[in-house]
Amino acid sequence: MTQQDPFAGLDDGRPPWDALGAFVPAPQPHIAGAETGPLAGLRFASKDIFDVEGFVTGCGNPDWARSHGPAASHAPTVRALLDAGATLAGKTITDEMAFSLNGQNFHYGMPTNVNAPGRITGGSSCGSASAVAGGLVDTALGSDTGGSVRIPASYCGLFGLRPSHGRISLEGVNPLAPSFDTVGWFARDAELFRRVGSVLLEDGEGQSGRWQRLLLAEDALALATPAVQAALAPHIERLEQRIGAATRVQAATAGLGLEDWMWHFRHLQAREIVVALGDWVAEARPRFGPEIQERFDWVHSITDEQVAEAKPLRETFADHMGTLLGEDALIVLPTAPGIAPRSDEDAEALRTHRSAVLSLTSIGGLSRLPEITLPLARVDGCPVGLSLMAPFGSDADLLMFAEEFCRVPEERGDL
Template sequence: MTDRHEAAGDEGAGNPFAALDAGRPPWDALGAFVPAPQPHIAGRDGGPLSGLRFAAKDIFDVAGYVTGCGNPDWARSHAPAAAHAAAVQALLDAGAELAGKTVTDELAYSLNGQNFHYGTPTNVNAPGRIPGGSSSGSAAAVAGGLVDFALGSDTGGSVRVPASYCGIFGLRPTHGRVSLAGVMPLAPSFDTVGWFAREAGLLRRVGQVLLGGARQGEAGRWRRLLVAEDAFALATPAAAAALAPLVERLEQRLSRAEKVAVIDNDPESWMLRFRHIQAREVIDSHGAWIAGTHPVFGPESRERFDWAASVTEAQAAPARVARETLAARLAEMLGEDALLCLPAAPGVAPRCESTAAELQSHRGAVLSLTAIAGLARLPQVSLPLARVEGCPLALSLIAPAGADEDLLAFAEVLCAAEERQDL
């Protein structure tokens, strides 16, 4: 597909995105925000996030505005939201200012960040490469300094992967920890509200609001380090080499790593189990709307929704059983004091001009990694602490269910130590 910013270099009729750019905020040079009227809502005075600006992925409701979900036919066929999504309201109540709504892949069903209708937000930390999706605009806006932090969603990796590609911090929380009220569903048993920031400390501060603020988190909780060997085997050689020193420093901080096989050295089977369960839930969520509206999807999205419609209950039922087996095994592995270490993505962001076949192959490896936390409903943080070919790459940590605050506290301490080492 054409990169939005290559197209935007020509004015007038030769630029297919010129009309879209005209609808974006004048300060958005990255194509991160949706080409529609933008909400700008001040936060409550004196809140813990006062003075900070945030953006929300365009699957979060904002009162008085249509939630577009990355597709013009969805926007056309839905009325303005009556109330803010719970996560948006919580951030406004905490004092943060909503700057606008960001581009998403169509109905949040992709990991690339290339929207057929609205273009590809610019990845400032890896020029010429995709930002990752489906929370593409939110990641691009944070990486580019347009906002301090941003809301995204993570079903199959849509926060963890863009965070790695764009060189920022991102969290997928424990499933169910953050309210999904007012958020477009995709696959409800996997859907989570996630968020991005440029600093680990701010990622944690936002978490204190969205996770309910009941506790601060304890970085010292963690005693054991598990390294997912089968997950690292999915990384490119260059990515594995770049992440290795970080794993060594984690060992120095925690314990000598215990090498484990999380997905039975069979990543493709686990990825397909995730996809089969997800597909059935996607069609439950949107099949009736697709059948009744006949929306125009981009080629990649159309192929994905058609494939989802072909998945049978006979394929999904055993996958659900296997999911619970994996969740129980991971819970036993992690106990109360272990972190599981793995790459956030198999390598750096693919180039924007990559072929559909190249992106599909890469996506399979990505989903094999991201399916682990998704299937087990666990929190996972992306830490952008490595570089390959001048592009960012994240190491990630998975924690036990419900340990989000302690995971964020550890990430802040770890990244502060990494920054001191770089000085």
């Protein structure tokens, strides 16, 4: 049964156990899960772009929240976790309209990254990552359009997945760029991560022994800092011991570099954002934070010619990645080029960092392939993820492999 959180009367609306600033400062849902099920006894949180019956889906912006009524029903992903026995603890902060990779909401604040103090969580699924990393919940729903699950997972030391595009329902999830939007989730350990995936994917246990070839994306690895490359190296070696010596490949194709492909991703994403949100922005004239306002101004500058060029090239890229992987290969690459930036980093430095991040994360977006990030390494005491990308639709097999690969705790290098 849906009920308001009993602590919703507090000044900022957050529950008293949220010392991390991860939850939305508004009346919170607390919904008990089924008495039995594969996730019984666990607590989860939901990014505030997922519908929860009886509560406004706020999308990180007060003007959006004021101009929309309560959701009529749960998003299917929320309902699936409840039916599996997990209890919804509340709705977590997102960057405005899920349109950022930083996790610094102008209106509601910046959730704490407990595993990298003084540094950002990454976004836009910032509150979900913060809540899981800090132990407030066991798992949390997020979304990934341009890296919004993978990057917070890397920065906060969590497991995170961008699934095959369309593999998990987006019904009841506010859109940003629909041909890139996906539903993902976070967990602190691989076994629970796979169990949640079994519920959301509805695809059985998966087969970990499917993978016969390992590919190393050299151009993607080159985007990482030398310290990150060194920290990931022993884990790549372990993958080679498990699967076989890695074949070095280039993720980029058609005579373009990964930065070029990133711009094609951004042009397509921008046009879809205009279609999905442009009418509301024009009518409501919402107050955005400076970073997000700059983004919404920019999306209108993309021309029809840029979009027309990018559309067929996306298919070229997707075909290239699909051919590399075949049916039995995994591609290994860094999740992010570096550790989480400091929370007081200036806007220009964050903008530069974002371009490097998107040059990596747009690989998954353009190709529509599943990508899991594993919290295997540390640099300067901060987490950094290693990603595995798999053939389209092989999500369950990827999750099972990740669980088995990470089952025995390894000493994590700290450079």
